[in-house]
Amino acid sequence: MLKLLLFLNSFYLGLGTFFSFYVAPTLFRVLEKEQAGRVVEKVFPAYFGVGLVIALVSLVLSLKLGRWLALLALINLLVLAFQEFYVLPLSHQLKLIDYQAFMRWHGISMVLNVLSLLLVFVFCLLLLKR
Structure with missing residues (x-):
């Protein structure tokens, strides 16, 4: 189970x-800008969807491994769900009607993405210590 969690x-x-630090900037x-935005906009739902599935599996499996692992997985699941089901749809709407607001939410989205990656990094470190 530890190896599966670490792999995922x-x-x-x-x-x-x-994706975040090489593909999107490239x-x-x-x-x-418009073409790149359309490509990235199509990738985001799949990217965050994969993260949601992995976070959910991690939460379920980590319940047997300890409170800290489960807490990290839960927080990551909530961050990714907020991204997928609130931030992405809102950003898509705002991009069409209020570019300033879109850019504000884009910044929030970037912070949430980095937060999610940090949570996963710490999760992996804790798994390696077991």
């Missing part, structure tokens, strides 16, 4: 880090 969370940490550097 390491996979998501790698995926999230690669898209915005290579493509026009």
